[in-house]
Amino acid sequence: MDWLEKELEVLELASLERQLRVSAPVLDRPGYTVRGERVLLNLSSNDYLGLAQHPAIIEAMRNALLIEGAGAGASRHVTGNRPPYMHLEKALAEWQNCDAALVFANGYMANAGVISALVSRGDVVFSDQFNHASIVDGIAMSRAEHARYRHNDMEHLRTLLNKHRDKRRKLIVTDAVFSMDGDQAHLLELAALKKGYGAILMVDEAHSGGIYGMRGQGLGLELGLENDVDVHMGTFSKSFGVYGAYVCGSSMLIRWLVNKARPLMYSTALPPSLIAGISKALDLVQTEHWRRERLLTASGIFRSSLCKAGFKVGEGDSPIVPLIVGDNVTALRFSSALEMEGIAAVAIRPPTVSDGTARIRFSLSAAHTFEELTDAVGRIRSIGIQQGVLDS
Numbered sequence: 001m002d003w004l005e006k007e008l009e010v011l012e013l014a015s016l017e018r019q020l021r022v023s024a025p026v027l028d029r030p031g032y033t034v035r036g037e038r039v040l041l042n043l044s045s046n047d048y049l050g051l052a053q054h055p056a057i058i059e060a061m062r063n064a065l066l067i068e069g070a071g072a073g074a075s076r077h078v079t080g081n082r083p084p085y086m087h088l089e090k091a092l093a094e095w096q097n098c099d100a101a102l103v104f105a106n107g108y109m110a111n112a113g114v115i116s117a118l119v120s121r122g123d124v125v126f127s128d129q130f131n132h133a134s135i136v137d138g139i140a141m142s143r144a145e146h147a148r149y150r151h152n153d154m155e156h157l158r159t160l161l162n163k164h165r166d167k168r169r170k171l172i173v174t175d176a177v178f179s180m181d182g183d184q185a186h187l188l189e190l191a192a193l194k195k196g197y198g199a200i201l202m203v204d205e206a207h208s209g210g211i212y213g214m215r216g217q218g219l220g221l222e223l224g225l226e227n228d229v230d231v232h233m234g235t236f237s238k239s240f241g242v243y244g245a246y247v248c249g250s251s252m253l254i255r256w257l258v259n260k261a262r263p264l265m266y267s268t269a270l271p272p273s274l275i276a277g278i279s280k281a282l283d284l285v286q287t288e289h290w291r292r293e294r295l296l297t298a299s300g301i302f303r304s305s306l307c308k309a310g311f312k313v314g315e316g317d318s319p320i321v322p323l324i325v326g327d328n329v330t331a332l333r334f335s336s337a338l339e340m341e342g343i344a345a346v347a348i349r350p351p352t353v354s355d356g357t358a359r360i361r362f363s364l365s366a367a368h369t370f371e372e373l374t375d376a377v378g379r380i381r382s383i384g385i386q387q388g389v390l391d392s
């Protein structure tokens with residue numbers, strides 16, 4: 001396996017090698033993380049609502065652990081389908097205003113499972129260029145043709161839909177909020193196109209669930225599209241602060257997935273204690289509105305302070321604020337300098353983003369105070385000047 005050494009060297013020389021680093025939580029300070037000896041303001045977590053350390057979730061998990069034991073012991077089709085699943089899926093369907101819901105082990109497996117269950121050879125999937133890797137991998141797993149349209153370019157999508165008019169099944173799939181750019185998909189236009197071309201519409205609410213919608217249902221429901229979106233997918237690993245994923249839709253869709261989604265069929269059920277924790281998180285997501293409100297206000301303040309400081313940041317109002325610096329080395333240096341100044345904000349490089357668009361991806365949390373954020377912008381600005389990303 002000599003090639004490994006050579007290939008790793010290629011990665012290293014291009015500043016593209018990734019190494020796993022340890023980040024420890026800071027008890028009772030959900031907006032922070034510890035790296036090495038340093039306590040850092042965590043601007044790189046997806047714990048948008050600050051729920052990851054919520055005592056009520058932890059208590060629900062602990063109680064379920066004592067009743068249900070550590071592991072589920074088998075897949076849901078065998079003997080792993082424990083009572084907490086039934087309770088959670090009923091609550092999820094009600095929350096999403098859908099007939100039925102199905103829990104998956106995580107978002108990656110949900111996307112892979114749903115896409116490969118809905119389309120196969122001879123079909124086509126229309127997918128935004130910036131969609132999450134789990135969608136791309138789901139399409140590959142399905143063996144359907146991958147028709148990739150330029151980011152949020154509805155005219156390009158229309159051209160591709162025309163080109164593939166005669167395909168058997170057509171699936172349009174998009175992130176609702178794009179994970180590395182923080183901008184929104186054009187869901188209203190997508191809903192109109194899907195109707196016009198007789199396609200299925202699937203929306204991944206990984207970065208919008210918990211944040212948009214009256215009860216945090218996501219962008220689709222905020223826009224009143226519950227019946228236009230055929231497949232609502234989201235994760236419990238971001239805003240919910242826990243782990244896992246859901247798919248909501250018609251009873252027929254869920255019945256089909258129970259029979260055809262291989263990541264669900266051929267993998268052990270999540271630990272029941274985790275399912276109980278998700279149920280509690282779902283209660284909190286629906287009722288603690290202040291978390292969403294505070295998060296969106298904080299995102300607005302952070303974005304506009306960065307702009308005022310002279311940075312060009314991505315558009316939108318989401319808690320994902322990308323600061324595109326271009327090359328990999330600059331992104332890595334920027335991130336290290338931020339760490340020295342007490343801020344955890346990782347550099348995002350290809351292949352996660354396109355070549356030449358390496359960036360610092362800031363993500364905010366309801367756990368941050370406005371003061372912490374404006375103070376952070378001051379430090380980010382000084383580093384920007386020192387690194388030559390900003391003019392002084």
Ligand SMILES: *Cc1c(COP(=O)(O)O)cnc(C)c1O
Pocket residue numbers: 106107108109111132134175179204206207235236237244245
């Ligand atoms: C994080 C993410 C996923 C994967 O979810 P996990 O639960 O972390 O596996 C899927 N889609 C999008 C858009 C994501 O950002």
